[in-house]
Amino acid sequence: MLDQTKATVDHRRGPRQRGIIGALTWVEPGSGMDRRWTPWIIILSGLVLAILCDAFVAHMLSVNYRETYRTTEAANGDLARALEEYMLRNIQGVDVLLNTTIDNLAQNPSLLTAGNPALINELKHRVAPYPVANAIVVLDADGNLLGDSLGNGGPGREKNFADRAYYKVQRDDPARGLYIDVPVASRVRGSLVIAVSRAFLTPDGRLGGVVFVPLDYENLRQFFLSLNVGQRGTVTLYRDDGTILLRTPNADEFAGRNVRSNLLFSRYLPQAPSGSFEGSGITDGTSRSISYRRVAGMPLVVSVARDPVEFLAGWKNNALYYSFIAAGLNLLIAAFGLSLARQWRLRATSEQALRDSLEQHQLVTENVPALIVHVGADGYIRYANRVALEWYAQPSAEAIRRRKIDDFIDPLRVGEARLKIETALAGRATGGEEKAAFPDGRERWCETIRVPDCGQDGTVRGYFVLSVDITERKRIEDELRQAQKMEAIGQLAGGIAHDSNNMLAATLGNLDLLLDALPPAEGSCRSLAERAIEAAERVADLNRRLLAFARKQTLRPQITDVNQLVSGMTTILQRTLGEAIEIEVAQDPMLWHCLIDPTQLQNALLNLALNARDAMAGSGCLTITTANAVLDQPLDDGDERIAPGDYVTIAVSDVGAGMPPEIARRAFEPFFTTKQFGEGSGLGLSMVYGFARQSGGTVVISSRVAHGTRVTLYLPSAGPGVTDRPRAGAVRPLRPETGERILVVEDNSLVGAMASTMLSSIGYSPIVVINASLAIAELERPDPIALLLTDILLPGGMTGIELARQARRRWPDLPILFMSGFADPSLLPDEFRANTKLLAKPFRLGQLSEAIVSTLAGMKVT
Numbered sequence: 001m002l003d004q005t006k007a008t009v010d011h012r013r014g015p016r017q018r019g020i021i022g023a024l025t026w027v028e029p030g031s032g033m034d035r036r037w038t039p040w041i042i043i044l045s046g047l048v049l050a051i052l053c054d055a056f057v058a059h060m061l062s063v064n065y066r067e068t069y070r071t072t073e074a075a076n077g078d079l080a081r082a083l084e085e086y087m088l089r090n091i092q093g094v095d096v097l098l099n100t101t102i103d104n105l106a107q108n109p110s111l112l113t114a115g116n117p118a119l120i121n122e123l124k125h126r127v128a129p130y131p132v133a134n135a136i137v138v139l140d141a142d143g144n145l146l147g148d149s150l151g152n153g154g155p156g157r158e159k160n161f162a163d164r165a166y167y168k169v170q171r172d173d174p175a176r177g178l179y180i181d182v183p184v185a186s187r188v189r190g191s192l193v194i195a196v197s198r199a200f201l202t203p204d205g206r207l208g209g210v211v212f213v214p215l216d217y218e219n220l221r222q223f224f225l226s227l228n229v230g231q232r233g234t235v236t237l238y239r240d241d242g243t244i245l246l247r248t249p250n251a252d253e254f255a256g257r258n259v260r261s262n263l264l265f266s267r268y269l270p271q272a273p274s275g276s277f278e279g280s281g282i283t284d285g286t287s288r289s290i291s292y293r294r295v296a297g298m299p300l301v302v303s304v305a306r307d308p309v310e311f312l313a314g315w316k317n318n319a320l321y322y323s324f325i326a327a328g329l330n331l332l333i334a335a336f337g338l339s340l341a342r343q344w345r346l347r348a349t350s351e352q353a354l355r356d357s358l359e360q361h362q363l364v365t366e367n368v369p370a371l372i373v374h375v376g377a378d379g380y381i382r383y384a385n386r387v388a389l390e391w392y393a394q395p396s397a398e399a400i401r402r403r404k405i406d407d408f409i410d411p412l413r414v415g416e417a418r419l420k421i422e423t424a425l426a427g428r429a430t431g432g433e434e435k436a437a438f439p440d441g442r443e444r445w446c447e448t449i450r451v452p453d454c455g456q457d458g459t460v461r462g463y464f465v466l467s468v469d470i471t472e473r474k475r476i477e478d479e480l481r482q483a484q485k486m487e488a489i490g491q492l493a494g495g496i497a498h499d500s501n502n503m504l505a506a507t508l509g510n511l512d513l514l515l516d517a518l519p520p521a522e523g524s525c526r527s528l529a530e531r532a533i534e535a536a537e538r539v540a541d542l543n544r545r546l547l548a549f550a551r552k553q554t555l556r557p558q559i560t561d562v563n564q565l566v567s568g569m570t571t572i573l574q575r576t577l578g579e580a581i582e583i584e585v586a587q588d589p590m591l592w593h594c595l596i597d598p599t600q601l602q603n604a605l606l607n608l609a610l611n612a613r614d615a616m617a618g619s620g621c622l623t624i625t626t627a628n629a630v631l632d633q634p635l636d637d638g639d640e641r642i643a644p645g646d647y648v649t650i651a652v653s654d655v656g657a658g659m660p661p662e663i664a665r666r667a668f669e670p671f672f673t674t675k676q677f678g679e680g681s682g683l684g685l686s687m688v689y690g691f692a693r694q695s696g697g698t699v700v701i702s703s704r705v706a707h708g709t710r711v712t713l714y715l716p717s718a719g720p721g722v723t724d725r726p727r728a729g730a731v732r733p734l735r736p737e738t739g740e741r742i743l744v745v746e747d748n749s750l751v752g753a754m755a756s757t758m759l760s761s762i763g764y765s766p767i768v769v770i771n772a773s774l775a776i777a778e779l780e781r782p783d784p785i786a787l788l789l790t791d792i793l794l795p796g797g798m799t800g801i802e803l804a805r806q807a808r809r810r811w812p813d814l815p816i817l818f819m820s821g822f823a824d825p826s827l828l829p830d831e832f833r834a835n836t837k838l839l840a841k842p843f844r845l846g847q848l849s850e851a852i853v854s855t856l857a858g859m860k861v862t
Contacts, residue, residue: 076291232307615656740786
């Protein structure tokens with residue numbers, strides 16, 4: 001095959017003839033002859049005659065064979081020359097079209113505007129005389145479509161070609177001249193095209209843009225297929241750097257593959273711009289007669305190859321015909337020939353088995369994803385597979401065989417390695433995990449086994465080394481341990497917050513009762529109580545954050561003043577980031593409010609600020625900007641699109657090192673991080689992205705190396721600011737004090753006493769018990785219970801949920817109200833969510849009163 005050719009010397013005819021003739025005429029030297037061998041002399045005479053006839057036939061066939069090869073080579077050369085002229089004529093025409101178009105654009109720079117009708121008409125006019133060109137396209141310096149002869153480039157038909165190879169090549173080297181790209185799918189028609197391009201410059205010498213002509217790949221392929229090279233022949237169009245542009249047959253399989261290492265480009269083309277040679281494809285092992293030509297003045301090479309199986313078919317027919325003529329004489333030596341053939345088959349089978357064994361051995365050792373090395377007793381490397389060459393940074397197997405294994409041992413672990421090598425040379429296998437730096441610059445954790453190589457007499461001739469890279473496994477194990485540690489911390493934080501909420505419930509409840517009992521004239525005492533309530537509420541807010549961290553609380557979106565939230569975060573951020581980081585805040589005073597979860601937004605801002613600090617190496621300026629944004633068109637963030645509408649943007653900018661585009665594109669991937677292990681989990685930005693997407697917005701990142709990074713959150717707007725909801729305090733809704741009996745199930749004595757006092761203060765008759773069994777006993781009494789208020793976590797083997805289920809089965813009309821220090825609505829089973837409420841600890845007197853009134857009234861609380 002022409003993609004990977006290698007020159008071969010054709011010894012097929014000579015060795016075969018010498019092998020057959022030599023076998024038939026071979027006589028053991030020194031053999032004696034007498035009358036007893038007369039029959040054998042007759043047979044030998046006939047054999048000599050048959051050999052003479054066979055020799056004459058073989059000579060004629062040999063002459064005819066060479067003539068067939070010369071004829072085929074000449075036909076290949078003629079076809080290659082015709083193919084060169086065809087490509088030269090077509091590509092020269094395209095080049096003329098490109099040059100004249102560029103000259104016209106230089107004379108009329110006003111045409112260089114996107115969607116300019118004059119530009120499109122000019123391109124249509126210019127491409128008309130060139131039927132080989134499907135179209136002509138003009139791009140600006142940034143790869144944006146200005147227009148083409150098909151009418152694209154107008155409003156609604158904008159396209160960008162900056163990712164195309166032909167644009168990048170012309171952008172990086174505008175003086176390159178004509179460039180021919182590999183087949184790519186057209187963005188206009190969807191079919192494959194080959195882009196022929198040239199760059200044009202502005203008057204000041206900068207890149208002005210790119211003009212290219214997309215050649216129809218299918219038409220060119222059909223033309224190549226029409227060339228008669230036989231069913232097994234190939235016709236190939238290369239770029240002069242060794243890249244295959246078109247190959248028939250199997251065009252789709254080889255287009256774009258670079259084969260500059262093959263002998264066509266490494267040996268023959270540098271010697272002469274045209275010629276012929278015999279080669280066999282590495283991919284299929286088929287030998288072919290190949291002719292090639294460099295297209296004059298163009299970066300193209302064409303080649304034509306024919307399979308000997310096809311062009312030698314006539315020669316084979318002649319050989320068969322003459323063979324029948326000699327068959328009569330050859331019958332005399334049939335028995336002898338069969339014997340020789342049998343011996344040859346046995347030898348060939350043995351050789352093939354040996355080759356198969358060697359190939360299988362090489363296939364395994366070269367493709368197994370592990371380092372395999374054989375080291376002799378003298379310390380020199382006898383064999384190294386592909387992975388070993390890569391890890392040891394060696395160019396070839398021959399180069400590494402001249403080196404000792406000591407040359408590749410990590411200097412920091414020489415003593416440990418020497419001990420294991422001596423153990424292997426002593427005839428004992430060793431194995432275990434090792435961490436070492438390799439010459440390719442990478443440090444790896446490896447599972448390494450050293451096995452001694454012992455001869456039949458027991459002598460240790462060396463040892464084998466097998467090393468499997470387990471660096472990724474070790475990293476995952478470390479991340480698992482880190483995740484388990486974070487889970488344990490989360491559980492601890494949740495438990496602390498839950499117990500603290502119980503204490504705060506008693507504290508806030510009693511403070512509410514105290515504040516309610518103080519007369520208005522006791523201003524100083526009321527002020528002290530209010531400050532204590534405010535401090536307790538702050539502790540409660542801290543508990544909610546701990547529960548959110550421990551994932552024990554469901555966070556819900558609410559109308560949020562983003563400016564106020566950012567201002568409140570500034571002090572916390574300054575303390576977290578340190579004095580070396582300067583924080584600047586630029587806020588839009590007319591900023592809309594957001595329907596967002598404020599706690600999640602605070603976490604997102606903290607994550608972005610910490611990333612910015614790390615990018616600035618601990619010192620610099622961090623800028624937080626808020627603004628309104630109206631999207632008239634959908635915003636594509638690279639993964640999904642967000643609909644047009646009103647959004648609030650929060651931009652966090654730094655002046656740090658920045659990121660190259662390939663890193664910025666992956667910044668939101670989970671577990672992707674450029675930090676060292678232990679410095680970051682790779683989840684910060686992915687959590688920010690997930691939060692923004694779940695909230696109906698998105699995150700956009702822009703970064704330049706050495707210029708910093710800007711991350712912008714788009715959050716859905718809730719319109720202009722609304723008034724804050726009144727805080728829950730000691731004010732309770734008015735209701736007639738009817739003295740309903742309320743059963744309180746709470747194992748914490750302080751919380752139970754506080755709940756009893758609060759219920760009594762608002763006109764109820766509380767009954768407090770500490771577990772579910774006592775609650776069931778109280779419900780069974782003849783005095784009716786108006787409402788069951790129970791904690792979810794109870795001692796004694798029965799939770800508040802199980803207590804509620806039993807009560808609901810026996811007293812289906814009994815109102816039930818739950819309370820918990822976790823405050824996670826998901827704690828309630830589906831059967832209770834429609835007609836019950838979860839009261840979060842700590843709760844205020846007004847919240848308790850409101851919850852009881854709404855529950856007794858049968859209101860559905862969400």
